[in-house]
Amino acid sequence: MSPQTAPPSTAEVxxxxxxxxxxxxxERSVPGxxxxxxxxxxxPETPIEELIPKSLLRERPAELPEIAEPEIVRHYNRLxxxxxxxxxxxxxxxxxxxxxxxxxxxRVAALPGHARLHPAQDPRxxxxxxxLMWNLQQSLAEICGLPHVSLQPSAGSHGELAGLLLxxxxxxxxxxxxxxxxxxxxxxxxxxxxxxxxxxxxxRVATSEQGGVDMDDLREKADDxxxxxxxxxxxxxxxxxENIAEIAEILHSVGGTLYYDGANLNxxxxxxxxxxxxxxxxxxxxxxxFSQPHGGGGPGSGPIxxxxxxxxxxxxxxxxxxxxxxxxxxxxxxxxxxxxxxGRLRGFQGNFGVFVRxxxxxxxxxxxxxxxxxxxxxxxxxxxxxxxxxxxxxxxxPLGVDRRPMHEFVLSASKAKDDLGVKTLxxxxxxxxxxxxxxxxxxxxxxxxxxxxxxxxTETRETLDDFADxxxxxxxxxxxDPAIVTGAPYTTPVRRxxxxxxxxxxxxxxxxx
Amino acid sequence: MNAAAYPEDLKYHPEHDWAxxxxxxxxxxxxxxxxxALGEVVFYEPPAVGTTVDKDKPxxxxxSVKAVSxxxxxxxxxIVAVNEALGDAPEAINSDPYGEGWLVRIKVxxxxxxxxxxxxxxxxxxxxx
Numbered sequence: 103m104s105p106q107t108a109p110p111s112t113a114e115v116x117x118x119x120x121x122x123x124x125x126x127x128x129e130r131s132v133p134g135x136x137x138x139x140x141x142x143x144x145x146p147e148t149p150i151e152e153l154i155p156k157s158l159l160r161e162r163p164a165e166l167p168e169i170a171e172p173e174i175v176r177h178y179n180r181l182x183x184x185x186x187x188x189x190x191x192x193x194x195x196x197x198x199x200x201x202x203x204x205x206x207x208x209r210v211a212a213l214p215g216h217a218r219l220h221p222a223q224d225p226r227x228x229x230x231x232x233x234l235m236w237n238l239q240q241s242l243a244e245i246c247g248l249p250h251v252s253l254q255p256s257a258g259s260h261g262e263l264a265g266l267l268l269x270x271x272x273x274x275x276x277x278x279x280x281x282x283x284x285x286x287x288x289x290x291x292x293x294x295x296x297x298x299x300x301x302x303x304x305x306r307v308a309t310s311e312q313g314g315v316d317m318d319d320l321r322e323k324a325d326d327x328x329x330x331x332x333x334x335x336x337x338x339x340x341x342x343x344e345n346i347a348e349i350a351e352i353l354h355s356v357g358g359t360l361y362y363d364g365a366n367l368n369x370x371x372x373x374x375x376x377x378x379x380x381x382x383x384x385x386x387x388x389x390x391x392f393s394q395p396h397g398g399g400g401p402g403s404g405p406i407x408x409x410x411x412x413x414x415x416x417x418x419x420x421x422x423x424x425x426x427x428x429x430x431x432x433x434x435x436x437x438x439x440x441x442x443x444x445g446r447l448r449g450f451q452g453n454f455g456v457f458v459r460x461x462x463x464x465x466x467x468x469x470x471x472x473x474x475x476x477x478x479x480x481x482x483x484x485x486x487x488x489x490x491x492x493x494x495x496x497x498x499x500p501l502g503v504d505r506r507p508m509h510e511f512v513l514s515a516s517k518a519k520d521d522l523g524v525k526t527l528x529x530x531x532x533x534x535x536x537x538x539x540x541x542x543x544x545x546x547x548x549x550x551x552x553x554x555x556x557x558x559x560t561e562t563r564e565t566l567d568d569f570a571d572x573x574x575x576x577x578x579x580x581x582x583d584p585a586i587v588t589g590a591p592y593t594t595p596v597r598r599x600x601x602x603x604x605x606x607x608x609x610x611x612x613x614x615x
Numbered sequence: 616m617n618a619a620a621y622p623e624d625l626k627y628h629p630e631h632d633w634a635x636x637x638x639x640x641x642x643x644x645x646x647x648x649x650x651x652a653l654g655e656v657v658f659y660e661p662p663a664v665g666t667t668v669d670k671d672k673p674x675x676x677x678x679s680v681k682a683v684s685x686x687x688x689x690x691x692x693x694i695v696a697v698n699e700a701l702g703d704a705p706e707a708i709n710s711d712p713y714g715e716g717w718l719v720r721i722k723v724x725x726x727x728x729x730x731x732x733x734x735x736x737x738x739x740x741x742x743x744x
Contacts, residue, residue, distance in 0.1 A: 527654075544681040550652065601680045602655035606705070 196554030199390035232434035247377025261385025261404030340507030350380025372473025478559035502549035627738035661697035692721035
């Protein structure tokens with residue numbers, strides 16, 4: 103929807119979706135209804151008591167929904183229409199890289215040899231899958247500039263935990279025990295959370311006027327108790343830290359490791375590599391930079407790439423390639439013989455489909471294509487920023503840190519709040535009525551009334567123009583009648599939610615039946 | 616939400632905390648500006664009575680719909696009472712930051728620390744600057 107056809111600006115008659123409260127499949131259950139009529143078994147039935155020990159048998163039947171197939175289809179279809187997704191419209195959620203999910207990847211992942219692979223398949227019968235994983239490891243190693251990769255971590259945060267466990271194993275192997283991990287105050291919340299989870303103390307490093315690591319603060323806090331510095335570059339302000347070589351030197355001079363949070367890798371692929379910047383450990387979000395669906399659209403994956411000195415500690419098993427001497431080509435295997443490994447991070451690689459999609463993405467773009475994707479993501483962000491620097495958006499939503507950003511940028515709605523009485527949250531809610539998902543709000547924390555926007559390379563100029571026009575239109579509404587914006591949204595399946603009430607008094611149980 | 620206010624009888628800390636000195640004790644809370652910036656507070660777990668707090672150091676956390684934030688002590692001392700009522704009704708921090716929304720009461724260690732705090736006018740000048 104473009105601002106030329108402005109959406110309703112008052113709460114009139116509730117829409118059909120607003121009247122239709124979302125239900126669970128259990129609430130639609132009627133005893134005796136079935137989606138399928140199964141024929142009688144053609145073989146003699148063995149009583150279940152003879153097959154399963156009594157102590158493991160249910161005392162009463164499981165409470166499963168009883169529902170006919172058409173109602174099942176309608177139920178989930180109706181729920182899906184209450185959602186906002188990338189296939190509906192632009193989703194400029196900052197530091198999340200909500201790029202288009204190419205359908206080619208889905209076709210490849212759905213091939214039976216990929217989709218029906220059993221997790222317990224003998225490696226000798228899963229050579230193609232292991233080869234794909236090995237090839238993906240090689241690609242990620244090249245992109246990150248670090249030679250060794252493990253595909254085990256299931257998400258970015260899992261990769262972070264792996265990174266700190268690797269750091270601890272590295273120091274323990276040298277007879278050291280360190281207590282602190284440094285994170286900048288612009289860091290993703292998962293960074294300090296991971297530090298606590300891994301048993302280290304979080305030490306915050308301040309941000310400089312230029313939006314990078316405050317070098318004096320870093321020098322003061324980097325001592326022989328620091329195990330690691332976790333950094334995103336470009337950071338969550340979308341700014342590339344030009345001091346990265348010096349930062350790496352400071353960390354390495356006190357014996358710490360340098361961890362790269364790959365959330366913003368989409369800005370630099372093919373242009374610069376974390377390994378070349380001096381990082382020891384990198385996690386990559388396949389569900390961000392490498393186009394795997396996410397945000398409820400599919401499982402994540404957070405592979406890690408590491409330097410030589412960290413390699414002995416990588417989790418096991420590792421996918422390895424062995425060259426056969428008899429001309430039959432290489433074979434692939436899972437290597438469990440890793441005495442210094444931190445262990446296993448998950449039982450099975452049940453997210454194998456993520457590897458297939460990401461590898462398909464890498465192959466279909468190639469090295470040049472990945473570089474172009476990153477360059478276009480930076481171009482798109484800067485085009486959008488230049489549009490938003492004009493008019494009312496320029497007046498009420500200035501940049502949080504006035505420096506040219508890369509693939510994302512942070513605006514501050516402080517002026518809109520003071521001058522117009524509309525906050526970041528109000529603006530975020532109102533643009534939903536125009537058909538746009540809001541950007542990340544109130545993060546990073548050091549920018550007041552933050553709006554963190556990442557358009558990605560997959561949005562067209564027309565869409566970016568529409569988005570800029572929409573923000574302009576919302577601020578125009580706020581100038582004439584702020585209540586339009588503070589009362590939004592009007593057209594979404596549910597209107598303004600009581601977030602505080604939900605947090606203070608959460609209802610987390612769904613009664614069955 | 617009430618209107619912005621910064622009572623004259625309070626002393627202010629740059630991390631947006633206030634202290635009301637009563638004899639050799641002081642009551643702490645967060646300022647109107649702080650509660651407005653945090654948004655609706657959804658969780659507050661009072662620290663234990665008897666805990667020592669150090670000036671300029673965090674002594675507790677508040678969780679709002681936006682974030683979990685550290686709360687800094689404007690003065691040093693030992694906690695002698697905490698506002699238990701906020702456990703069930705943290706919204707008082709938003710609706711009445713200088714009254715029902717008080718956080719802790721301490722026995723002040725060093726009254727001279729007060730000199731480093733701002734009065735209402737100086738704090739408002741800092742907010743405007």
